[in-house]
Amino acid sequence: xxxxxxxxxxxxxxxxxxxxxxxxxxxxxxxxxxxxxxxxxxxxxxxxxxxxxxxxxxxxxxxxxxxxxxxxxxxxxxxxxxxxxxxxxxxxxxxxxxxxxxxxxxxxxxxx
Amino acid sequence: xxxxxxxxxxxxxxxxxxxxxxxxxxxxxxxxxxxxxxxxxxxxxxxxxxxxxxxxxxxxxxxxxxxxxxxxxxxxxxxxxxxxxxxxxxxxxxxxxxxxxxxxxxxxxxxxxx
Numbered sequence: 324x325x326x327x328x329x330x331x332x333x334x335x336x337x338x339x340x341x342x343x344x345x346x347x348x349x350x351x352x353x354x355x356x357x358x359x360x361x362x363x364x365x366x367x368x369x370x371x372x373x374x375x376x377x378x379x380x381x382x383x384x385x386x387x388x389x390x391x392x393x394x395x396x397x398x399x400x401x402x403x404x405x406x407x408x409x410x411x412x413x414x415x416x417x418x419x420x421x422x423x424x425x426x427x428x429x430x431x432x433x434x435x
Numbered sequence: 436x437x438x439x440x441x442x443x444x445x446x447x448x449x450x451x452x453x454x455x456x457x458x459x460x461x462x463x464x465x466x467x468x469x470x471x472x473x474x475x476x477x478x479x480x481x482x483x484x485x486x487x488x489x490x491x492x493x494x495x496x497x498x499x500x501x502x503x504x505x506x507x508x509x510x511x512x513x514x515x516x517x518x519x520x521x522x523x524x525x526x527x528x529x530x531x532x533x534x535x536x537x538x539x540x541x542x543x544x545x546x547x548x549x
Contacts, residue, residue, distance in 0.1 A: 354535060356537075363541075363542075364541055364542070365439075365526050365528075365539030365540055365541050365542055366480070366526075366537075366539050367539075368536055368537065371535065371536065378535070379534075379536060412478055414478075414480060416480075418535070421468065421530065421532055421535050422468040422470075422485060422487070422530060422532075424482075424530075424537060425482075426472075426479065426480035426481075427479075428477065428478060428479050429478040429479070429480075431478070
């Protein structure tokens with residue numbers, strides 16, 4: 324079974340630029356999550372989708388972050404404009420049932 | 436909001452020895468899951484072990500076992516016969532059954548000495 328795929332693995336941008344990350348969940352997994360993990364900390368949930376609907380985006384900084392999951396499969400997370408404090412690893416996860424979240428390899432973003 | 440606390444930023448263990456990582460959590464829910472995840476330098480978050488709150492029996496996965504104390508809201512991980520490949524950051528996480536949302540602790544870095 325293929326795992327959660329994410330791209331790119333690394334991205335370096337200057338502040339005020341925009342960036343987008345892509346996630347392909349495990350086939351059949353209805354729930355998709357985006358997490359932000361700042362160096363030295365645990366992941367923090369940004370947004371949770373159930374199929375193509377948003378379940379929870381209370382921690383998403385909506386003035387600069389946006390996410391979509393068209394057709395209930397792939398998802399993209401966008402940051403525009405980026406700030407220095409957005410430097411982090413962005414993890415995507417998917418699940419079929421509670422208690423079974425599978426994570427992708429993450430995208431390391433550096434904002435200079 | 437649920438709080439997960441890992442009080443040990445770093446732990447070091449000799450190869451083949453045993454190390455125990457601590458985790459406490461705060462919740463008013465009665466039905467939930469607890470997890471230990473391993474994150475090596477590759478950043479891939481790997482599920483090590485899972486405990487369902489309604490099960491009194493402690494979960495075990497090969498060399499990994501937990502000590503789940505529900506009344507004390509404590510969930511420690513024991514790594515037996517430590518191997519060099521066990522070196523990683525370990526995160527304790529909580530998930531309430533009714534909201535699917537994982538809350539993570541700050542992590543414990545485990546170093547294995549050869």
